[in-house]
Amino acid sequence: MGKTFPRCLQQLDYRKSIVGLVTGAGALYLLYKAVRVGIKCTPPLCSNSPICIARLAIERERHGRDSGEIRRLLNSLECKHDEYVKSMILHSITRCVYLLETEASACTTEDICLVGDMLDDTDNSVKIQALNALKAFSGIRKFRLKIQEHSIKVLELLSTIWDTELHIAGLRLLNNLPLPDYVHPQLRRVMPALMEIMQADYILAQVQAVRLLSYLAQKNDLLYDILNCQSTQPGSLLFEVLVFAERLSEGRNSTHYRAVKWHYHEQSLHEALFGDESRLADRLLSLVIHPEEEVQIQACKVIVSLQCPQDVGCRPSSCRPSPCRPSQSYFQNGE
Numbered sequence: 504m505g506k507t508f509p510r511c512l513q514q515l516d517y518r519k520s521i522v523g524l525v526t527g528a529g530a531l532y533l534l535y536k537a538v539r540v541g542i543k544c545t546p547p548l549c550s551n552s553p554i555c556i557a558r559l560a561i562e563r564e565r566h567g568r569d570s571g572e573i574r575r576l577l578n579s580l581e582c583k584h585d586e587y588v589k590s591m592i593l594h595s596i597t598r599c600v601y602l603l604e605t606e607a608s609a610c611t612t613e614d615i616c617l618v619g620d621m622l623d624d625t626d627n628s629v630k631i632q633a634l635n636a637l638k639a640f641s642g643i644r645k646f647r648l649k650i651q652e653h654s655i656k657v658l659e660l661l662s663t664i665w666d667t668e669l670h671i672a673g674l675r676l677l678n679n680l681p682l683p684d685y686v687h688p689q690l691r692r693v694m695p696a697l698m699e700i701m702q703a704d705y706i707l708a709q710v711q712a713v714r715l716l717s718y719l720a721q722k723n724d725l726l727y728d729i730l731n732c733q734s735t736q737p738g739s740l741l742f743e744v745l746v747f748a749e750r751l752s753e754g755r756n757s758t759h760y761r762a763v764k765w766h767y768h769e770q771s772l773h774e775a776l777f778g779d780e781s782r783l784a785d786r787l788l789s790l791v792i793h794p795e796e797e798v799q800i801q802a803c804k805v806i807v808s809l810q811c812p813q814d815v816g817c818r819p820s821s822c823r824p825s826p827c828r829p830s831q832s833y834f835q836n837g838e
Contacts, residue, residue, distance in 0.1 A: 586626035593632035600639035634672035674711035730773035
């Protein structure tokens with residue numbers, strides 16, 4: 504014990520300092536190791552997480568590997584689940600189809616049928632997610648014919664269930680498909696429902712309904728059914744409706760359509776757009792100064808299309824002086 508007390512204290516302080524340094528360095532090292540491990544660690548796959556799905560897509564692109572995620576989800580869909588779980592599985596399938604295109608293309612028509620069967624579920628949320636999944640698959644050409652087979656079921660849902668989200672999902676799917684002729688009888692039956700959706704207050708559903716009707720207006724055997732639908736708000740969606748109106752106007756002036764003398768309901772879309780009291784061309788003139796150029800151009804196209812064909816006499820029921828007023832007052836001398 505030859506050491507003095509102050510010297511002992513000095514050595515003790517030195518040892519404590521060394522211990523403190525080691526402890527601090529150890530803590531920093533452990534922290535660094537934890538962070539490094541955390542970065543390298545791949546969390547368990549979670550199909551409900553957009554980050555996980557995105558990671559799968561990135562990994563596939565980098566390494567050309569099949570993640571198996573879509574197959575796992577489709578296999579899971581075959582098991583019995585409650586409505587919420589089925590809805591979430593279908594939602595995840597939709598995201599995977601968009602992100603993992605190669606894996607989605609490797610699916611089969613049986614997989615499409617499996618998703619399509621979900622349209623018969625009793626829960627609307629499951630139906631909506633099934634429609635969204637079919638819409639995603641419809642972007643892959645080889646599945647379109649198989650998805651077309653569900654068109655009649657989709658039209659039935661649109662006409663029997665009043666649900667805005669279902670309307671949007673169903674119409675988006677139909678607008679992404681070339682509809683075969685065999686669904687035209689069903690289309691005639693759902694025209695009133697499509698017109699109601701077009702006049703509803705939800706803009707997304709309105710736009711999708713107008714797009715579908717605009718496409719159908721180019722079908723000769725459906726033009727009369729569209730024009731004879733009852734409507735209270737024609738021309739209210741600007742550009743989409745203007746495209747729709749132009750196609751209707753061109754269709755009714757075609758030789759094929761003028762070969763028959765049609766009789767329209769007094770509250771029909773034809774009377775609202777082209778009847779004696781419609782004054783559609785006069786009303787469209789206000790859109791010539793609309794701030795959006797595409798609306799201006801489309802309004803002018805509709806006004807021009809409302810002119811009676813010069814080589815054909817005006818028909819009593821569809822081309823009276825009132826609809827032809829633009830050619831007499833605004834388009835005189837061929838201007």
